[in-house]
Amino acid sequence: MNRSGNSFTENQSSNLAVNExxxxxxxxxxxxxxxxxxxxxxxxxxxxxxxxxxxxNIITNANNILKNVYGYKLVQVDAKQSQYIVxxxxxxxxxxxxxxxxxxxxxxxxxxxxxxxxxxxxVKEDDMWKFLTEAQLMKEFDVEKKKLLIKTFTRQMYLKxxxxxxxxxFFEWGQRAEEEIPKIFLxxxxxxxxxVGPDYWAxxxxxxxxxxxxxxxxxxx
Amino acid sequence: MSYDNIHRFLLRSVASLGVxxxxxxxxxxxxSFPETEFAINDLVQNINEKLKPLKQQIKIVNEETTMQKNxxxxxxxxxxxxxTQNMFSSEQLDYFRxxxxxxMTTESRQITAIQAIxxxxxxxxxxxxAEALLLIWCRMHYLEKIGSNYAIGLRAIHxxxxxxxxxxxxxVPNCCLCNQSVFRGYNCPGCDEAIHTNCLKNYSDKxxxxxxxxxxxxxxxxxxxxxxxxxxxxHSKRQTQxxxxxVSNRTVEIExxxxxxxxxxxxxxxxxxxxxxxx
Numbered sequence: 001m002n003r004s005g006n007s008f009t010e011n012q013s014s015n016l017a018v019n020e021x022x023x024x025x026x027x028x029x030x031x032x033x034x035x036x037x038x039x040x041x042x043x044x045x046x047x048x049x050x051x052x053x054x055x056x057n058i059i060t061n062a063n064n065i066l067k068n069v070y071g072y073k074l075v076q077v078d079a080k081q082s083q084y085i086v087x088x089x090x091x092x093x094x095x096x097x098x099x100x101x102x103x104x105x106x107x108x109x110x111x112x113x114x115x116x117x118x119x120x121x122x123v124k125e126d127d128m129w130k131f132l133t134e135a136q137l138m139k140e141f142d143v144e145k146k147k148l149l150i151k152t153f154t155r156q157m158y159l160k161x162x163x164x165x166x167x168x169x170f171f172e173w174g175q176r177a178e179e180e181i182p183k184i185f186l187x188x189x190x191x192x193x194x195x196v197g198p199d200y201w202a203x204x205x206x207x208x209x210x211x212x213x214x215x216x217x218x219x220x221x
Numbered sequence: 222m223s224y225d226n227i228h229r230f231l232l233r234s235v236a237s238l239g240v241x242x243x244x245x246x247x248x249x250x251x252x253s254f255p256e257t258e259f260a261i262n263d264l265v266q267n268i269n270e271k272l273k274p275l276k277q278q279i280k281i282v283n284e285e286t287t288m289q290k291n292x293x294x295x296x297x298x299x300x301x302x303x304x305t306q307n308m309f310s311s312e313q314l315d316y317f318r319x320x321x322x323x324x325m326t327t328e329s330r331q332i333t334a335i336q337a338i339x340x341x342x343x344x345x346x347x348x349x350x351a352e353a354l355l356l357i358w359c360r361m362h363y364l365e366k367i368g369s370n371y372a373i374g375l376r377a378i379h380x381x382x383x384x385x386x387x388x389x390x391x392x393v394p395n396c397c398l399c400n401q402s403v404f405r406g407y408n409c410p411g412c413d414e415a416i417h418t419n420c421l422k423n424y425s426d427k428x429x430x431x432x433x434x435x436x437x438x439x440x441x442x443x444x445x446x447x448x449x450x451x452x453x454x455x456h457s458k459r460q461t462q463x464x465x466x467x468v469s470n471r472t473v474e475i476e477x478x479x480x481x482x483x484x485x486x487x488x489x490x491x492x493x494x495x496x497x498x499x500x
Contacts, residue, residue, distance in 0.1 A: 070232055098238065
């Protein structure tokens with residue numbers, strides 16, 4: 001770093017800021033907790049002297065690098081607070097489970113999401129525990145597993161835990177689940193398990209295939 | 222070949238798995254991109270060009286025991302940005318560092334599960350959490366479980382290469398037979414030379430001697446070396462090497478000022494111990 005009065009050329013410093021923005025996003029991404037816009041801004045301002053009015057541009061350029069190098073993209077999830085999650089740029093059915101994830105937790109999550117999807121409506125909290133217990137994925141009063149769904153998965157935006165009528169809580173799909181988990185994938189697992197075609201569940205099939213039409217599979221590019 | 226989806230897929234796979242064997246890479250890529258001809262080395266080279274400004278890299282390395290080629294994803298930077306990571310708390314990271322230090326200062330470069338869990342207390346990690354953490358780190362290839370012992374995982378070996386060189390240069394010796402860094406191996410009880418488990422086995426099966434000093438080799442040597450008490454081992458090592466009685470010099474040489482090993486707890490003065498607590 002040039003320590004004299006004139007540091008970088010504008011180009012150099014903006015490249016540095018963009019690369020550091022990408023690095024920051026990748027460092028935060030592992031926990032799956034949404035990344036706050038203000039945290040990105042603070043990190044770049046405080047540590048790399050990035051001017052506030054350029055932050056938006058820097059994030060846009062960082063997003064381009066994520067798309068180009070990794071095939072990831074940033075998605076804004078909370079218009080108010082401005083938070084981002086990192087998801088695949090294009091659907092990819094061949095991905096392997098990251099070692100960052102606990103396979104047991106993953107099973108639990110997929111089961112919960114499948115249950116909500118097949119039910120076709122938000123699932124009452126008690127109903128969810130009953131389902132998961134019957135599926136032998138948790139014991140009836142397993143506080144840790146309940147915390148996983150109510151706290152962790154909601155924080156990661158896989159699930160939504162919403163208060164409904166009569167103070168009952170419901171589980172719904174979170175925005176990250178919508179982005180990350182193709183419904184046709186869940187449906188094909190179900191059809192395998194029940195030995196039927198995926199169109200056996202008409203409503204779900206329509207949902208799953210209309211999603212597929214919106215995104216192009218990586219292979220077609 | 223211009224940068225394409227196959228590069229991105231490979232990068233995402235290696236980055237999220239941490240370690241992917243060359244063989245599995247070939248299989249997965251052939252299955253996922255059946256129409257594409259590819260050479261893994263070229264793909265990795267292209268990817269690394271893109272990763273350079275991001276301070277990341279995919280290394281193709283040989284695993285010490287199997288000599289199998291593996292792709293390892295490593296983060297090269299250790300700076301203000303990487304320190305913002307939120308997967309592990311600083312106490313958990315301290316615990317990991319303590320584990321690394323303990324493993325690296327044990328003759329056989331392995332520690333028992335019990336030793337590993339007991340070290341959690343030093344890192345202010347609850348013993349109940351320690352088991353879960355050890356599992357996670359094994360899954361991520363930062364540690365490796367060998368039987369009921371823990372050794373340094375392939376990913377840590379390469380990601381922490383500089384850390385080991387800077388903080389414990391005499392803990393990463395080269396094998397007296399093949400001259401590669403030894404992380405799965407032993408120090409000869411006779412002359413203290415380092416050697417890979419594999420290299421030693423290949424030699425001793427034929428010649429029944431330690432290859433370094435040609436001392437007689439017995440299986441019982443390995444049993445004794447495996448997970449011997451740490452301070453015990455080092456203490457006896459010092460005696461055979463005729464170390465100066467002023468131990469504090471040596472401990473400063475071994476580690477960075479803010480990491481302390483068990484050995485320092487045992488052998489150095491109270492003032493050093495206090496220093497650790499304030500860091």
